[in-house]
Amino acid sequence: MSGFEEVKTNFGFGLMRLPMKNGEVDYEETNKMVDEFMSAGFTYFDTAHGYLEGKSEIAFRECVAKRYPRSSYTITNKLSAQYFNSEDDIYKIFEQQLEACGVEYFDFYLMHSQGRANYDKFKKCHAYEVAQKLKEQGKVHHVGLSFHDSADYLEMILNEHPEVELVQIQLNYVDFNDPGVQAKKCLEVCNKFGKPVVVMEPVKGGNLVNLPESAEQIFKGLGSLSNASYAIRFACSQEGVIMVLSGMSNLEQMHDNLSYMKDFKPLTKQEYDAIDKVCEIFSSLNLIQCTGCRYCVEGCPMKILIPNLFADLNAKLAYNDWNSTFYYNKVHTLGHGKASACIKCGKCERICPQHLKIRELLEKVAKEFES
Numbered sequence: 516m517s518g519f520e521e522v523k524t525n526f527g528f529g530l531m532r533l534p535m536k537n538g539e540v541d542y543e544e545t546n547k548m549v550d551e552f553m554s555a556g557f558t559y560f561d562t563a564h565g566y567l568e569g570k571s572e573i574a575f576r577e578c579v580a581k582r583y584p585r586s587s588y589t590i591t592n593k594l595s596a597q598y599f600n601s602e603d604d605i606y607k608i609f610e611q612q613l614e615a616c617g618v619e620y621f622d623f624y625l626m627h628s629q630g631r632a633n634y635d636k637f638k639k640c641h642a643y644e645v646a647q648k649l650k651e652q653g654k655v656h657h658v659g660l661s662f663h664d665s666a667d668y669l670e671m672i673l674n675e676h677p678e679v680e681l682v683q684i685q686l687n688y689v690d691f692n693d694p695g696v697q698a699k700k701c702l703e704v705c706n707k708f709g710k711p712v713v714v715m716e717p718v719k720g721g722n723l724v725n726l727p728e729s730a731e732q733i734f735k736g737l738g739s740l741s742n743a744s745y746a747i748r749f750a751c752s753q754e755g756v757i758m759v760l761s762g763m764s765n766l767e768q769m770h771d772n773l774s775y776m777k778d779f780k781p782l783t784k785q786e787y788d789a790i791d792k793v794c795e796i797f798s799s800l801n802l803i804q805c806t807g808c809r810y811c812v813e814g815c816p817m818k819i820l821i822p823n824l825f826a827d828l829n830a831k832l833a834y835n836d837w838n839s840t841f842y843y844n845k846v847h848t849l850g851h852g853k854a855s856a857c858i859k860c861g862k863c864e865r866i867c868p869q870h871l872k873i874r875e876l877l878e879k880v881a882k883e884f885e886s
Contacts, residue, residue, distance in 0.1 A: 627660075
């Protein structure tokens with residue numbers, strides 16, 4: 516952690532899944548969550564310009580920046596590809612981000628969701644060089660990247676940009692040895708280059724909280740800790756990880772997370788063995804590995820709520836849940852496109868951090884719920 520004096524703790528508040536009320540961030544609930552988080556000694560917040568359709572940064576300003584002194588918290592923001600097309604655009608969007616967050620500088624500024632889909636655009640627009648200029652101006656303290664691609668591509672980027680100080684990767688126990696996500700291999704690349712790691716999606720968008728019954732029973736046999744506790748502690752137990760983010764959306768989740776992260780203890784062998792068994796169960800179900808980031812929804816011309824429809828199918832596969840059919844027909848496709856409405860334009864697949872074959876998967880959803 517040398518050089519990262521801002522990072523005083525190993526647990527961060529991800530601001531992508533804040534509590535919502537009538538389509539807006541519930542500031543009253545969020546204030547309570549922030550106060551609990553800060554009073555427990557945690558200081559690290561993570562946002563991006565597109566989170567919650569732009570409402571995440573503003574929520575940070577209203578619930579943190581306006582209520583706490585600047586020296587008491589650490590804020591990470593990101594440069595996302597959809598908001599710039601030139602070098603000049605980057606400077607403009609950066610100033611908008613500072614204003615939206617209510618700060619004069621970011622502790623960390625990340626090149627967002629780096630991979631084959633957008634890295635060339637970042638190079639063409641000199642994004643990495645701009646970030647270094649912003650650092651020289653004192654508007655950014657540390658420059659890093661968040662990453663969604665293969666380990667060999669991460670190694671290529673780090674070779675081309677040795678100035679990168681930190682890498683944020685998706686890591687959880689289901690994805691750890693997954694040949695697509697390659698979480699373990701990406702972590703090994705970061706350790707090879709000596710880059711501190713921040714973990715996102717430790718509970719895989721909530722998928723490791725609401726477990727199939729057979730997996731639920733395995734963790735219940737260990738004691739009274741929550742399902743989320745094993746997932747978050749798994750991520751935090753890995754070599755090179757300095758920070759694990761949790762996208763909490765209510766006060767109850769905050770209380771649960773704080774209960775085991777305030778006095779963090781690495782996983783025991785018994786807990787690792789239990790996780791191995793849970794991974795075997797997940798593998799046998801062939802669930803769609805969607806994290807619910809919702810990047811795919813914004814650009815869908817047919818207004819299909821893709822993550823919701825995937826969640827409906829997963830619920831049916833994992834729990835044989837009759838409610839999933841109701842939600843598919845009466846909630847998630849009401850005023851939005853059904854899975855069969857997909858015109859196969861491919862916009863969703865180009866932006867998906869999980870590299871899911873969304874068009875094929877929507878066919879699978881349509882076959883299950885519409886046939």
